[in-house]
Amino acid sequence: MLIEICVPDLGHDATEAILVGWHRQPGDTVTQGEPVADVMTDKVNVEVESPANGTLVELRAAADETVAVGAVIATLETTS
Numbered sequence: 001m002l003i004e005i006c007v008p009d010l011g012h013d014a015t016e017a018i019l020v021g022w023h024r025q026p027g028d029t030v031t032q033g034e035p036v037a038d039v040m041t042d043k044v045n046v047e048v049e050s051p052a053n054g055t056l057v058e059l060r061a062a063a064d065e066t067v068a069v070g071a072v073i074a075t076l077e078t079t080s
Contacts, residue, residue, distance in 0.1 A: 003052060005074040007039055007067050014041045014069055021063045023047075028056050030076070037073060054078040 007017055020038040024030055035047035036056065050056075054076045061073040 001078045002057065003054075003076050003078060004072040005036060005048060005051060005076055007069050007071050007073055008046060008048060010039070010041055010044055010046060010069055012041070012043045014043070016066055016068050017041045017046075019061045019063060019065050019067050019073060020045070022059060024056050026056050026058055029079075030054060030056055039067070048073065050076060052076060052078045 017039040020040050022037050024036045030050040032050055032052050034050045036050050037048040039046050057075045057077050059074050061067050
């Protein structure tokens with residue numbers, strides 16, 4: 001099953017963040033809770049974690065790109 005990895009709610013009334021970089025690339029296997037990307041606002045830096053075990057399929061945002069809170073930044077094929 002394909003699931004989406006989204007920019008989490010960052011609090012502090014943040015509506016967007018900068019995608020700092022990726023820890024994993026398409027084709028990499030990830031485990032639930034493993035950091036896959038870093039995002040930052042002017043107040044907080046956050047690791048975006050994998051929501052499930054699986055294989056990273058697609059990155060939908062590039063490093064240094066501004067992304068909206070809640071935006072899909074990657075897709076993951078789960079391995080239930």
